[in-house]
Amino acid sequence: MAGPLSGTVREPATGVDGGPTAVRPLRPVLSAVLRTGGLFALLARRMLLLAALLAAVFAAIELLPGDAATATAERGESPADLGHRRHLLGLDRPVLTRFADWMTGLPTGDLGTSAHGEAVAGLLARPFPNTLLLGGLALLVTLVVSLGLGCLAALKPGRLTDRAVSATATGILALPEFVVAVALVLVFALWADWLPAVTLTGADGAPASWQMLVLPVTALSVPQIGWNTRIVRAALADEAKAPHMETALIDGLPRHRIFTHHLLPGALPTIAAGLATSTGMLLGGAVVVETIFNYPGIGGVLAGAVADRDSPVVAGVVAVTGAVITGVLLLADLIRAWASGGRI
Template sequence: MAGPLSGTARRPAGGPAGGASARRPVRPALSAVLRTGGLLALLARRMLLLAVLLAAVFTAVELLPGDAATATAERGESAADLAQRRHLLGLDRPVLTRFTDWMTGLPTGDLGTSAHGESVAGLLSRPFPNTLLLGGLALLVTLVVSLALGCWAALRPGGKADRAISSTATGVLALPEFVVAVALVLVFALWADWLPAVTLTGADGSPASWRMLVLPVLALAIPQTGWNLRIVRAALADEAKAPHVETAVLDGLPRHRILTHHLLPGALPTIAAGLATSTGMLLGGAVVVETIFNYPGVGSVLAGAVTDRDSPVIAGVVALTGAVITGVLLLADLVRAWASGGRI
């Protein structure tokens, strides 16, 4: 990808000085976005989308064969015992009524009761922070590596490094998380014996050592790094065509200053949107990765809840995960609004 950074042109004599002419257009203050009420409207749309998703979860569990009463029944229970269990779990009520009752408790943090009589909030209080830790570290690795390699490629457009990075990113993003996880276990745990293949937990239910986080984090981050690396590179290439960037090149500004002061600010909304999309994919992929590495996250809880047809637990996981993704998407929307003149 050739672009302005690949040239060595200088502004002809008599042209504008390198100060004002090379400056990037100033963006409006974010407070203008907040004053318009657009933030509340955007948040309302996100919350409505989350509510629709939760309704779909309840409906999907209802369509599965069997129910929580039969799935958790002990051997030899009679039909009367099953009927009594269904009544205790509220399964004899319409699904819409059960969903409405569950949603009314959601604002207070009440996620309902599981099919085994446990509080869903208490059931998720330990594994969900572990999943957030795993996903957060993977997102951080994705951000740092994709930005570093994307900027490196953008400084030498069309060069060997640019071609190698782009080709590698294309191959990496096509790999599913479980394939990457198995390969990492094979190389670093079985062959090299550098890192543990399974996760052991401490007394507080979290991983006993930071070394046990390395392979799960890499298994999640590697595919998303390939995806975001291509986004960063494409965003920087598009921004390099902007007039203020071409002016900065003609003014003879150093490449690193053009990158940090002219390319990255303009590419930031696209990069933020890519990372926000990766948040959902990281949390979704964490379910598979946690199973492979025996990681103490919500993956095992969710798998058991699906087996038990436990709607409150499944919806609780979706609600917490959806709230995190909604927050990240909202942040990305604010970045886009700031960069586009306050329009959400």
């Protein structure tokens, strides 16, 4: 039978009831992963990668012209004053020593002190939840829209719907967040006057209304929708060629059950990996989008820290965003383990 639910005969995956289903119980899978130590090995590798990234951030800030003392100095300060400021900031110590001292406080949540004397953890406490809200909503929109469009295209391979969805996804994938944001402001804020072009905040530092989230979330999610729609479509198309799909059809299972119990679970690891990758892209793109819409997130904090050559703040931003991305990647790994019966 031609189409997305076809293939040659193979013994189907067996579920807890002995029937042909790809759905597996979660607890035995987690037990298998923990027994093999695969989860801890993955976590260790991700932590080493994050540590290397933080070291690169410190080195990159060190290579910039000037330092935090000169960047934050007041006009007319003497060389002696600058030297005293460097001593207070610890800039007269080797960069490796400063990095090691900063890393020792990281496990306890101590992200160091900024060039202006503020605790970095406190400096990020207010804007970072706003960035998480923006990125989380954008990820949710990306998941819902790309899953719907990808399924629509995969279930009608080669037809007009498939070609239209694939062409649209490819087109918006090439658009950077900056271009999408500017276009949204011109159309929906300036021309139609439907939505605000900038984000106003309340007393708690959060966006004052949900309308102020619409354009930033849309600008951030549009490129990722294109990326993930292609991933969903390709994952479903590949899984549809698996031999057990024909077996499910021969067994007379309803098509909706074949889709939910065979096709989608088999494609889920690839879809989850794509969404996990998008999390990093969303948090990176949030810096640009937040700047355009004056959104109260970590984008402004990061821009100011780079201008001030403030290594602890820049590294703190990278550390907290890296921790979020690491958590999402681990979740994607668990989904892959669930789909493969405990193998990571």
